[in-house]
Amino acid sequence: MDGEKMFQSYRIIDDVGGLSIYESVDFIFINDSLEAYFKEVKGTVHEFIHELINYPNFYEEYYNDTPKSREYLELAKEAIYREDCSKDELMEFICDGNSSHEEKLFILKALQGQVTEDDIVRLVKHFDSGFLIQNDYLVKELFSLLGKYRNEEVYQLFLDYFSEAVGQDSKVDELITAYFDNYYQ
CATH class of the missing domain: 1.25.40 (Serine Threonine Protein Phosphatase 5, Tetratricopeptide repeat)
Structure with a gap:
């Protein structure tokens, strides 16, 4: 992968339902298409957030069990499976x-x-x-x-x-x- 496609962190759902940040070195990349992701650069760290959950207050809404955030997160996970596999x-x-x-x-x-x-x-x-x-x-x-x-x-x-x-x-x-x-x- 080229330098732009390598990134330092990735938000993902863990087994207990919380959102977590994982280092990219913990994964094997099988797809380098990032078209559905918003890219944010913070110093040397490149973060990619799926476009369906890249809106203000997503995390607050998610942890407050707002139906919209849960629905968008489910749609994002479904899209990730469809696009990457x-x-x-x-x-x-x-x-x-x-x-x-x-x-x-x-x-x-x-x-x-x-x-x-x-x-x-x-x-x-x-x-x-x-x-x-x-x-x-x-x-x-x-x-x-x-x-x-x-x-x-x-x-x-x-x-x-x-x-x-x-x-x-x-x-x-x-x-x-x-x-x-x-x-x-």
Whole structure:
């Protein structure tokens, strides 16, 4: 990377939900595109802040749990996954055991519009109804993604899940019902 692309600090979300600053030497850079970032130079330190959260009072709003700041931060994290990872990397991350629950949700959002039929089959095999019943945090986002595809594997997953978990979450029930209603159209 050229000198402008190297920077000294990077704001990132840690596991406890706080914003932290990390030195760039702690990371391996896989993408040097910084188009979505605001650059600020403080002496010899180059800071990059994603454009979605680069507004006055963001940090104050974030720590005061203001919905706008939380929403923008989630959109920024989703954009970072989409921009910095290939579809194959996202598929690998979502199917490995190393990604946190929160990361899996952002990965599913980042995968929207990128998956192929083979990816859908892989997701259905990986996230069977038994897994989803025990890990219901993923269901809405996964079913939102899968619901756009009309194939036997998705149909069977929705049927299996619905037969075991109907009534547990009205939003999920609505997604499944809409899928079945539109399946043959």
